[in-house]
Amino acid sequence: MNTSIYGTEAQLTKALRAAAVAFIATLDEASSHPAKADSDENTVIEYDPLTDQPPFTPVPHSSGTDAQQKLASITYLGAIARIYAEEGRGAVSKEISKFAKKAGYAGGNAVNGWNSRPNSPRAVELNEDGERFLNEGSMKSLLADAADLGIELVGEYKTVPSPKK
Numbered sequence: 001m002n003t004s005i006y007g008t009e010a011q012l013t014k015a016l017r018a019a020a021v022a023f024i025a026t027l028d029e030a031s032s033h034p035a036k037a038d039s040d041e042n043t044v045i046e047y048d049p050l051t052d053q054p055p056f057t058p059v060p061h062s063s064g065t066d067a068q069q070k071l072a073s074i075t076y077l078g079a080i081a082r083i084y085a086e087e088g089r090g091a092v093s094k095e096i097s098k099f100a101k102k103a104g105y106a107g108g109n110a111v112n113g114w115n116s117r118p119n120s121p122r123a124v125e126l127n128e129d130g131e132r133f134l135n136e137g138s139m140k141s142l143l144a145d146a147a148d149l150g151i152e153l154v155g156e157y158k159t160v161p162s163p164k165k
Contacts, residue, residue, distance in 0.1 A: 047146075048154040049078030049099070050086065055151070058104040068104075070145040076103035076111060077123060077142050078153060081134040085158035090131025125160050137162040 045055045059065070060072035079099040080091045091099070097108035105111055111124075123138040134142070139159045146153050 043150065044152045045150055046154050047074070047078075047151050048082065049075050049102075050082035050155060052154075054102070058102075060104045060110075064104070067149055070149055071151075072103040072105070074142055074145055074149075074151065074153075076100055076105070077134050077138055078157070080124060080132055081139060081142070081157040081159055082155055084133055084160075085156035090127060090129075090133045092131060096132060122162070133160040135160055135162040 047055055054071055054075050056071065057068060058072035058075050059068035060076075061069075064072070076099050079095070079102070083089070083091045083095060093108060096111065100106075100108050100111045121137065122135060123141075124132045125135050126132055134157075136159045139157060143153070
């Protein structure tokens with residue numbers, strides 16, 4: 001094991017790898033989506049999470065940029081609210097899986113934990129049939145994220161009341 005004033009060879013390799021990953025993520029962020037700040041202020045990205053492909057790659061995990069994480073939420077949660085508005089029912093298991101994947105998750109199981117984490121605010125409400133609905137509080141967050149990204153959400157959206165605390 002070689003040691004220098006900067007640490008062991010393994011520590012240096014790990015630090016260089018982390019720096020390279022961060023550098024590449026910064027480059028990807030700059031080229032992977034049309035940032036609102038980088039575009040004409042009047043440019044708006046129209047997006048319907050139910051029918052459109054995401055305007056850039058959503059990444060729901062911490063490996064994604066802030067914009068990619070916000071787009072993942074917009075894609076997944078927006079589709080749930082659109083289904084309720086369009087069809088008058090909640091999203092079923094097969095749709096949850098479809099839109100979770102579209103948002104960058106591995107599948108429907110990856111989003112099941114949203115409401116079960118300790119101290120996590122509820123985003124999605126379930127009825128007795130297992131259908132999922134977006135609540136009002138989550139819709140406010142979804143609209144704020146869309147505004148931050150310069151995205152105009154297309155279509156009708158419908159929510160259920162947020163649960164009482």
